[in-house]
Amino acid sequence: MRTRPSDFSVVAIIATYNEADIIGQVVGDLIEQDVHVYLLDDGSTDGTVAAVEPYRGRGLLGVEPVARDGGPSAGFEWERILQRKTQLARELDADWFIHHDADEFRESPWPHLSLSAAIQAVDALGFNAIDSARLDFRPIDDGFRPGDDVRRAFTHYSEPAPYDRLQIRCWKKTDAVIDLASSGGHDVRFPGRRVFPIRFVLRHYPIRGQAHGERKVFKERRARFLARERARGWHVQYDAVREGTSFIHDPATLTPYDADAVRLTLMLRHRGVQELEEALDARLAEAERRSPSSRPWRRTAPAVWTPSIAR
Known part of the structure; x- marks a missing residue:
């Protein structure tokens, strides 16, 4: 896999909240692909920050607690987090930035290029933003345990909901005003934007088992969403989930992951x-x-x- 020259840099800015079972793999994979990481932690209580400590000085640029108006009980202030990410993209020294989630892996559409090298190729072609094709991987059994390889454990995916299909969350540093918040983080906007026509691969692992799904949806997410952000149409992804829902999926309702077939589809x-x-x-x-x-x-x-x- 070709790596980037030392004078080309990409930084992924990740916000976390109780993702200890996956965040180490996410950060490690980014660093292996020559992408630096800056972490915003939203008050995790499960060891999320400890899970990334081994990467300090090895590609992890910093870990910053999310600032809150009302202290830890203020809830999940997504707009504030997006605004801080926008500010960091102005302050940090890098050529490109990725608004990255804690439970996803990003890959080049070209298997011989690392993520950083692929972004550099896009830059050389004169584009300054990248869209991604999101694949939502689902558990088909309840066997995943912390420490397991996430991408090996989950082999089937579903298509994203319509509101999650647009994923323009990677952009070239610019002096222009960046707007990440108005779209809820789905579509970075700035004057003169040129989006590369071929989407990159975004492998998303939001729920890793039954107990994880129950804790994440009912305790760590829905209970923390702010009414003012819900009123904007944000945070609707768990609206249809009810108590007693099974988070384990029938593989017959999903698509088996075939990396070559997915990349061919991205090209066509x-x-x-x-x-x-x-x-x-x-x-x-x-x-x-x-x-x-x-x-x-x-x-x-x-x-x-x-x-x-x-x-």
Whole structure:
């Protein structure tokens, strides 16, 4: 795997809250791919910070507690965290930044390039932002234990919900004003943005077992969400989850992960193809509106790339 030159740097800014069973692997994988890490911890009580201590001085730039207006009981202040990430992207010395989650792994769409080397290639082509295709991996048994290799343990994924499909969370350092918060962290915005057409791989592991799902959803997330942020349409991912829900999935309802097939799909159904399909759909809809009796041919293929095409 080709690595980056020493004069090109990428920093992933990660916010954590009780992710001790996975955060060491996430940070270690980023550092192995020549990406530095800056951690914002939101008051974890499970040893999350201790899990990353071995990486201090080896790619972990710092660990910072999240500042709060109302102390530890203030809840999950996502907007404040996003604003701090934006501020750090102005202050830290790096060429590119990633707004990174604590339970995800990012990979290049080209298997011979590390994440950092792939970002550098995108930079050389004149682009300054990167979208990712998110794959939500689900447990199909309850066997995962802390210390297990997460990516080996979870072999099946589902497509993300519509509100999670846009993942433009990697960008080149700029003097322009960066807006990460207005989209809830899904879509970094700034003047002159040029998004690379091929999405990168984002492997997401939000729930790692039954007990983990019950604790995370009912105690560590929903109970901490702020009403003012919920009113903006944020934090809806667990709305349909009820007490007694099984977090263990039937593998027949999921897609087995095939890295080569996923990467091929990323190449074939890139953002440029999607934009052409959406423009065609708009023209067809307008033609039908003007002359409904003509019923022009309608394209039946999905306009938005979905990993299930790789089945």
